Amino acid sequence: xxxxxxxxxxxxWKILVxxxxxxxxxxxxxxxxxxxxxxxxxxxxxxxVKEIKVNEGDFVNEGDVLVEFE
Amino acid sequence: xxxxxxxxxxxxxxxxxMRTCKSLGVxxxxxxxxxxxxxxxxxxxxxxxxxxxxxxxxxYLNIDKILEIAxxxxxxxxxxxxxxxxxxxxFARRCEEAGLVFIGPSPEVISRMGSKIESRKVMEKAxxxxxxxxxxxxxxxxxxxxxxxxxxxPVMLKASAGGGGIGMQMVGNADEIxxxxxGNQKRATDFFGDGAxxxxxxxxxxxxxxxxxxxxxxxxTVYLWERECSIQRRHQKVxxxxxxxxxxxxxxxxxxxxxxxxxxxxxxxxxGTIEFLVDENKNFYFLEMNTRxxxxxxxxxxxxxxxxxxxxxxxAAGDSLGFAQDDVKREGHAIEVxxxxxxxxxxxxxxxxxxxxxxxxxxxxxxxxxVHGQSVVTPFYDPMIAKLVVRGKNRDEAIDCLQxxxxxxxxxxxxxxxSMLQKIAAHPAFRAGDTTTSFVAxxxxxx
Numbered sequence: 001x002x003x004x005x006x007x008x009x010x011x012x013w014k015i016l017v018x019x020x021x022x023x024x025x026x027x028x029x030x031x032x033x034x035x036x037x038x039x040x041x042x043x044x045x046x047x048x049v050k051e052i053k054v055n056e057g058d059f060v061n062e063g064d065v066l067v068e069f070e
Numbered sequence: 071x072x073x074x075x076x077x078x079x080x081x082x083x084x085x086x087x088m089r090t091c092k093s094l095g096v097x098x099x100x101x102x103x104x105x106x107x108x109x110x111x112x113x114x115x116x117x118x119x120x121x122x123x124x125x126x127x128x129x130y131l132n133i134d135k136i137l138e139i140a141x142x143x144x145x146x147x148x149x150x151x152x153x154x155x156x157x158x159x160x161f162a163r164r165c166e167e168a169g170l171v172f173i174g175p176s177p178e179v180i181s182r183m184g185s186k187i188e189s190r191k192v193m194e195k196a197x198x199x200x201x202x203x204x205x206x207x208x209x210x211x212x213x214x215x216x217x218x219x220x221x222x223x224p225v226m227l228k229a230s231a232g233g234g235g236i237g238m239q240m241v242g243n244a245d246e247i248x249x250x251x252x253g254n255q256k257r258a259t260d261f262f263g264d265g266a267x268x269x270x271x272x273x274x275x276x277x278x279x280x281x282x283x284x285x286x287x288x289x290x291t292v293y294l295w296e297r298e299c300s301i302q303r304r305h306q307k308v309x310x311x312x313x314x315x316x317x318x319x320x321x322x323x324x325x326x327x328x329x330x331x332x333x334x335x336x337x338x339x340x341x342g343t344i345e346f347l348v349d350e351n352k353n354f355y356f357l358e359m360n361t362r363x364x365x366x367x368x369x370x371x372x373x374x375x376x377x378x379x380x381x382x383x384x385x386a387a388g389d390s391l392g393f394a395q396d397d398v399k400r401e402g403h404a405i406e407v408x409x410x411x412x413x414x415x416x417x418x419x420x421x422x423x424x425x426x427x428x429x430x431x432x433x434x435x436x437x438x439x440x441v442h443g444q445s446v447v448t449p450f451y452d453p454m455i456a457k458l459v460v461r462g463k464n465r466d467e468a469i470d471c472l473q474x475x476x477x478x479x480x481x482x483x484x485x486x487x488x489s490m491l492q493k494i495a496a497h498p499a500f501r502a503g504d505t506t507t508s509f510v511a512x513x514x515x516x517x
Contacts, residue, residue: 008419008420009421035450037419
């Protein structure tokens with residue numbers, strides 16, 4: 001299974017996709033907020049969003065899964 | 071003087087304010103979030119109280135809880151530090167209503183200076199030069215384009231409530247405005263609860279030079295010279311120094327006098343800073359007023375010999391200034407660098423656990439610390455973990471001292487910008503004083 005993980009601890013600020021969406025490599029999928037800065041997290045490959053594992057406002061640690069792809 | 075003061079802040083500034091409280095025999099009440107239980111400012115406080123969860127909304131921005139602690143601990147005054155609630159009109163008002171002294175200007179002044187559009191109007195009326203631009207909020211991107219075309223590109227698109235570079239962007243043509251407008255407006259709404267946007271003429275190769283002022287409650291106002299803070303990344307300051315190597319004495323006095331006039335025109339009280347943009351021909355333009363203590367205030371302390379926090383406390387306690395403009399010293403040269411927990415190339419933050427902290431010591435070296443040897447740097451707050459302040463008899467000596475100190479500054483366990491600061495300190499362009507706001511882009515990026 002292909003997953004997108006948080007590259008640092010922070011809060012989920014914005015989720016830019018929903019289940020079923022097609023994403024392209026490099027497209028911003030989630031924006032984290034850490035240390036008062038927005039950190040865009042981009043897809044590492046083309047794919048279809050299977051499940052969003054977090055909600056806006058959630059706190060995540062480095063390595064936590066944000067989005068799963070088909 | 072007060073017997074007890076509550077410090078409604080965290081990090082290095084809370085610890086720094088407490089240091090002055092101790093030297094004046096004032097008891098310091100600390101407040102902290104769950105994430106900050108082990109923080110230096112909690113250890114340093116005479117008494118400290120838990121505010122709540124780690125996020126600022128649950129802790130350092132919780133006005134009710136802070137006022138409750140102030141009442142319970144019998145504090146007489148509240149020092150807001152910088153950031154957080156320091157420029158929050160409601161907080162200043164609620165302090166007054168609760169019979170507490172807010173260490174800063176009146177709520178009305180905070181409110182007027184908090185809006186960039188309003189403060190531009192006030193300053194223009196007082197005869198202070200402002201960056202050419204509009205003094206009303208834009209309706210939409212189309213109007214921004216019309217204004218920009220009248221003014222001539224490039225222009226700065228800015229959020230009236232903005233700060234820290236958020237909601238602000240340089241745009242070079244109509245297409246860029248259409249692309250930038252909605253995003254910046256949304257960001258300003260999300261961060262500051264106010265999406266009012268306006269346009270200013272873009273000043274080429276500017277320097278960011280600010281004047282520190284002190285005003286007592288009796289109409290006396292002095293300026294404590296300038297700080298040059300041009301070297302920035304992500305529109306946030308990285309290196310600050312006093313005096314500025316760019317100003318001559320005539321411009322320096324003109325700017326100081328303009329700052330005093332600006333402060334007096336709004337009946338300003340306590341410490342404040344007037345920020346100016348200065349162009350290549352030494353024309354200066356009012357940018358904004360910060361109605362609080364600044365992060366970079368130590369460089370002013372180093373060249374004037376004054377303790378700005380002590381002055382703030384005295385003024386808030388009802389004392390008069392006790393000195394005149396001619397008594398304000400200006401000796402030597404001081405430089406401050408901000409140590410950020412971040413990747414030195416991408417500037418992305420780097421939360422984590424510090425495993426080693428080894429600080430340079432020596433004459434002319436001063437530290438302000440938000441962390442200690444085993445601190446966890448959490449993602450909840452600003453990435454600034456420390457400030458290094460150096461001083462010398464002149465700018466060259468201060469730069470030598472900075473290079474030496476940075477060479478021995480060790481932080482392990484997290485990424486920091488120390489290597490970037492070392493590059494700045496060693497750069498011939500820095501030594502030569504070519505310190506415009508494009509310094510980082512011009513000299514450091516791409517290598």
